[in-house]
Amino acid sequence: MSKDKGKGSEKDIGSHKLFDKRVKQLKMSDDSLIGLYRTMCTVRHFEYMADKLYAAGKVHGTMHLSAGQEAVAAGISLAVQPDDYLINHHRGHGHFIAKGADINLMMAEFLGKDAGYNHGRGGSMHIADFQSNNLGANGIVGGGIPQAVGVGLALKMQKRKEICVCIFGDGAANEGVFHEAMNMVALWKLPVLYICENNKYGMSMDVDRAVAKLPIAQRADAYGIPWACVDGNDVVEVYDAMKTAVEHIRSGKGPYFVEAITYRYFGHSKSDRNLYRPKEEIEDWKQNRDPIMRFTKHLLQSEIIDEGQAQEINAQAEQVIIKAVEFAEASPEPDVSTLMEYVYA
Amino acid sequence: MPEITYLEAIRQALWQEMKRDERVFLLGEDIGRYGGAFGLTHGMLDEFGEERVLETPISEATIVATAIGAALLGMRPVAELMFMDFVLLSLDQLANQAAKMHFMFGGRATVPMVVRMPGGSGSGAASQHSQSLESVLMQFPGLIVINPSTPYDAKGLMLSAIRNPNPVCFVEHKVLYKMKGEVPEGDYTIPIGVAEIKRPGRDITVVANNVMVMKALNVAEKLSKEGIEVEVVDPRTMLPLDTETILQSVARTGRLLVVHEACQTGGWAGEVIASVVGSPIFDYIDAPVRRLGGKDIPIPYNRILEKAAVPQEADIEQEIRASVEGRI
Numbered sequence: 080m081s082k083d084k085g086k087g088s089e090k091d092i093g094s095h096k097l098f099d100k101r102v103k104q105l106k107m108s109d110d111s112l113i114g115l116y117r118t119m120c121t122v123r124h125f126e127y128m129a130d131k132l133y134a135a136g137k138v139h140g141t142m143h144l145s146a147g148q149e150a151v152a153a154g155i156s157l158a159v160q161p162d163d164y165l166i167n168h169h170r171g172h173g174h175f176i177a178k179g180a181d182i183n184l185m186m187a188e189f190l191g192k193d194a195g196y197n198h199g200r201g202g203s204m205h206i207a208d209f210q211s212n213n214l215g216a217n218g219i220v221g222g223g224i225p226q227a228v229g230v231g232l233a234l235k236m237q238k239r240k241e242i243c244v245c246i247f248g249d250g251a252a253n254e255g256v257f258h259e260a261m262n263m264v265a266l267w268k269l270p271v272l273y274i275c276e277n278n279k280y281g282m283s284m285d286v287d288r289a290v291a292k293l294p295i296a297q298r299a300d301a302y303g304i305p306w307a308c309v310d311g312n313d314v315v316e317v318y319d320a321m322k323t324a325v326e327h328i329r330s331g332k333g334p335y336f337v338e339a340i341t342y343r344y345f346g347h348s349k350s351d352r353n354l355y356r357p358k359e360e361i362e363d364w365k366q367n368r369d370p371i372m373r374f375t376k377h378l379l380q381s382e383i384i385d386e387g388q389a390q391e392i393n394a395q396a397e398q399v400i401i402k403a404v405e406f407a408e409a410s411p412e413p414d415v416s417t418l419m420e421y422v423y424a
Numbered sequence: 425m426p427e428i429t430y431l432e433a434i435r436q437a438l439w440q441e442m443k444r445d446e447r448v449f450l451l452g453e454d455i456g457r458y459g460g461a462f463g464l465t466h467g468m469l470d471e472f473g474e475e476r477v478l479e480t481p482i483s484e485a486t487i488v489a490t491a492i493g494a495a496l497l498g499m500r501p502v503a504e505l506m507f508m509d510f511v512l513l514s515l516d517q518l519a520n521q522a523a524k525m526h527f528m529f530g531g532r533a534t535v536p537m538v539v540r541m542p543g544g545s546g547s548g549a550a551s552q553h554s555q556s557l558e559s560v561l562m563q564f565p566g567l568i569v570i571n572p573s574t575p576y577d578a579k580g581l582m583l584s585a586i587r588n589p590n591p592v593c594f595v596e597h598k599v600l601y602k603m604k605g606e607v608p609e610g611d612y613t614i615p616i617g618v619a620e621i622k623r624p625g626r627d628i629t630v631v632a633n634n635v636m637v638m639k640a641l642n643v644a645e646k647l648s649k650e651g652i653e654v655e656v657v658d659p660r661t662m663l664p665l666d667t668e669t670i671l672q673s674v675a676r677t678g679r680l681l682v683v684h685e686a687c688q689t690g691g692w693a694g695e696v697i698a699s700v701v702g703s704p705i706f707d708y709i710d711a712p713v714r715r716l717g718g719k720d721i722p723i724p725y726n727r728i729l730e731k732a733a734v735p736q737e738a739d740i741e742q743e744i745r746a747s748v749e750g751r752i
Contacts (some may be wrong), residue, residue, distance in 0.1 A: 100576075147596055164497075196523050205528045215529055224488035226521070227503070229493020236475065236499065237448070243493075256516075259483035263490070266481070329554040351667035422565050424589035 098377040101315050105322065109383050111157060113392070115314050116378060118156065119371050120151040120396035122173040122274030125182070126345070127191065128400045129172070129203075133349060137408075138190060143170040144204035147327050147344040149314075150370035151276050152177040154317025155337075159272075164212045164230050164243040166223040168276070169204050170343070171216035180208055185412045186403035194410035200421060211420050212241070220281075221247060221254030224273070226262050231269030231334070242270040242328045244409060250281025252295045261336075264291060265302040268333035272324050273304075275338040278309065282347040283355035296338035312370040315377075342368070425608055431464050431601040433575035434540075437582035438465070438502060439526055440611065440716035445500060446587060450502030451478040451487060454539075461506045463540060465511055481651050482514035488539060492522050492591075495537040500586055507553045508543030508595060511561070522591035523566035534589045538582075544635060545734050546599040551722035554730075556686040558633070562663045562695070568592040568616055569663040573637035575605035577660055580614030588616060595662075599633040621673065624654035628679035628747055631670055631696055632701055633659055635682045636735060643740045652748055662692060667699045674700050677745045678710035685734045688717030711747045716740060 096126040102112065126146040132138045135415070145152070148170070156177035167174050177187060179198075188195025188206050196206050207215030214230065227245035234241055251257060252275055264271045275295050279286050286293065299306035305327065309320045317339055324335035342364040346353050378384050385393070428436065442448045443601050446635050450465060450472075456479040459466030469477040479724055480487050484505055491501035511518065518539065523535045525661060545554040561569045572578040578596070585592040585602050622637055623749070632640040637658045644654035657673050659665055674680045676703045682693035693715035745751075 163597075166493075194529070197528060200530050201528045207529045207533065209496075209532045213527075215519075215533070222516065222521055225489030225517065226493040226496075228486055229490035230497055231493070232478075232490060233494040233497035233499045236494075237497070256485050256489065258483070259486035260489070262481060263483065263486055268644055281601070325543070385639070417604075420529045424526050424531075424534040424535075 091312075092192045095377060095380050098315060099381060101319060102381070105315070105319055107315070107318070112378060112383050115153045115157060115318070116175050116374060116384070116389070117392050117396060118153040119314065119374065121135035121182070121399060122149045122152060122176050123371060124397045124400040125172055125176060128404060130345065132190070132404070135344065140202055141348045141350070142189070144243060144345040145170045145173040145343060147195050147364060147369070148276060148278055148341045149173055150314035150374070151274070151311045151339045151341055152315055155246070155274065155321050157318050158321030159244055160241070160411040162212055165239050166214050166227050166243065167216040167245045168223065169216055169218055169220070170329050171206065172203070172247065175206055175208070176212055179211065180206070180213060182399055182403045183406040186407040190407040190410075191412070192407055192410040193413040194345075194407070198421070199413045200322055205395065216366045221251035223247065224251060224254070225256040225260040227271045227273070228243055228263045228269065231264055231271040232267065234270050235267070241245060241330065244272045244274065246274045246276055247346040248278065248281065249275060249277040249286045249290070250284070251290060252298070253281075260304045261299065261304065264334040265304050268331075270328045271334045272321070272328055273334060273336045275336070276341060277336065277338055278341050278343045280343070280347065280356065285355070296336050304334050306336040306338070306377050308340065310372065312340035312368050314370060314374050341370070425606040427604050428575060428607050429601065429605045430596075430605070431462065431576045431579050433593060433607045434582055434596065435464055435466070437579045438673050439468065439471070439584060441586050442476060443610070447498065448500040448502060449501050450504065451480055452488060453480055453482055453487070453506050454491070455479060455504050460504065462598070464601050465504070467736050472616060475749070484510045488514040488517040489521070491537040491539065492525075492535055495535045497534060500536055501752070502538040502540060502586060505541040508557055509552050509555050511541050511557060511593070513538070514601060515609050518567065518591065518593070520613040523564040527566055535591045538585045538592045538594050540594045540596060542596040542598045542601075544597040544599060545723045545730055546635070548727060549732065550725040551570040552587065554723035556684065556718065557646060558595055558662045558691045559686045559690060562665070564694055567588070569660065569665060569742045570660065571595045571597060571615065571633045572660060573622075573634050573658050573734040575603060575607045579615055581616070581660065582611050582632065584616050585612065587613070595634070599635050600638070602709045603638070614660065617661045617664045617666055618668040619657055619659045619661075621655060621669070623654065623656040625655035625677065627653045627678045628681060628744055629655045629657055629670070629673040629676055630681045630740070630744065631657045631659065632683040634664065634685070636685060639735070640683060640740055643737050643744065647741065647744060652744065655742060665695065667696070668695060671700060671703055671705045673703045675691040675708045678708050680709070680713040681740075681743050681747055682715045683735050683740055685718045687720050688715065689720050690701045691715075691717040693717055711750060714743050714747055716743050
């Protein structure tokens with residue numbers, strides 16, 4: 080993986096030759112490619128539905144939507160095993176869906192219902208599924224980064240083959256614990272894959288004004304951790320990098336760091352009026368670099384699916400989300416008599 | 425029964441539990457070759473090896489976070505923060521993360537971990553190495569805050585803490601490390617969340633924690649000779665606080681004094697007093713309830729000033745006399 084990727088995403092748009100070459104090199108089956116497409120469509124529908132539900136007053140509080148970033152979530156999920164651990168950030172819906180979370184339970188949690196993953200105690204920012212080694216999202220920026228040290232340490236102590244995938248944003252990379260944790264995972268050669276999902280803005284602060292030296296991933300050099308910086312809107316490139324990283328980690332060589340450059344379409348959260356970035360920039364990413372649009376184009380050109388199948392998969396994904404909303408809306412609210420539960424185990 | 429120090433009692437608990445349960449491991453700064461800043465983990469590296477006595481870089485937030493991550497995977501980490509003051513460096517991980525995980529994740533995650541932290545003044549370590557921050561930690565439901573006052577309690581509570589499925593802050597007191605007391609060699613536990621009446625008495629209830637228990641007991645012994653019988657209640661666990669035992673005691677004595685080294689403003693004495701005066705026990709109170717906390721200042725370096733900053737036996741005696749004699 081070359082280290083100057085990420086900036087050159089434009090040149091790769093439509094470079095179908097490169098797509099074909101990569102797919103062949105990586106021995107990706109049609110099924111796995113279609114799977115990626117399905118995952119990305121599902122995430123996109125979840126996020127737009129979430130926005131719709133909020134506008135309709137069915138969700139309160141805040142939420143952080145990942146529309147535009149689907150290729151990162153999908154690319155990671157294909158490179159790891161289902162029992163690998165996941166520590167996630169606040170913009171986490173996509174990663175949970177890609178990890179195979181039950182979308183009904185996610186949606187129920189999103190609506191604060193008792194049937195939700197967290198019995199309505201967590202909401203969008205804290206969805207977790209401990210049965211599938213999904214250790215949850217975090218409302219504190221960077222909060223999960225040092226916890227991955229402990230998960231990696233336990234995996235090593237217990238002599239297990241799983242790894243810990245820890246995802247965070249460009250903003251989190253400026254928290255102090257980022258450096259503490261990088262040092263410790265490297266020192267102890269822990270099986271941790273750190274993924275910086277750089278969507279270019281930490282709330283309103285653009286990464287050029289927040290990070291002294293880019294790419295963020297080069298900071299890994301300071302700790303002797305191998306790294307790559309990739310076009311996060313190219314799902315195959317993401318998969319390629321993650322596959323390399325996972326192989327490195329699983330062979331016992333210690334941690335790996337991947338930065339994926341991507342872009343979010345919605346604002347940071349619900350209070351965001353997008354005053355800090357030009358409309359043209361958002362439109363440019365949507366029209367010219369959209370990860371689903373790019374991937375669909377390649378799939379059609381390689382005749383892995385045809386137009387009709389693409390539409391069908393997309394429609395099926397939408398149905399999954401609609402059904403999840405029906406499930407969530409039909410679920411009861413938590414009973415107030417249970418308010419004091421779950422404080423202590 | 426053998427007499428050992430408070431420090432040795434804690435070490436014995438760690439040692440025995442590591443022998444009994446291979447999931448238990450220690451992590452912290454200088455706990456290996458150095459044996460811990462106070463020598464508490466002396467000899468443990470040789471006995472248990474580097475994998476279970478894990479020396480860390482100076483990264484308090486990540487020390488606590490590492491304990492969290494390992495606990496989520498079924499380990500039983502015991503982390504050491506060299507001084508309680510340093511818990512403030514790791515407070516996000518303790519308060520926003522560990523304390524809330526079981527709740528936030530709908531009861532589906534447990535975080536069985538212990539964070540040891542020596543607090544308190546009396547060692548001439550000045551403002552950043554002498555604080556008593558238990559009242560701060562009491563603001564985070566989901567945490568358990570333990571504060572032993574004797575070697576016997578220290579061992580029994582440590583064994584309970586490690587076996588508890590919740591994140592536990594185990595607050596030790598530096599001045600107590602050398603205190604000797606009878607400690608059974610074998611395995612025993614002391615229940616978490618249960619106060620103990622350290623000395624029964626009919627005239628006044630004194631609620632005190634850690635080093636203040638010893639001071640209150642000394643004063644009680646002295647006043648007993650004059651016929652003033654002081655009941656000393658040691659909460660042992662600060663969170664969850666056993667207000668029931670305190671209420672029953674005050675109902676018997678009719679008088680209350682709460683003593684702690686933590687700064688008076690916002691200190692837990694206010695919590696104890698509020699729970700007493702706001703309960704039906706109020707009818708039994710014969711004198712204004714009193715509190716004696718640390719002065720609202722950072723702990724000074726100078727020995728004389730340091731002593732004056734926190735309650736001493738003479739102060740406790742004066743407060744008890746004022747209460748019993750009906751002075752305001």
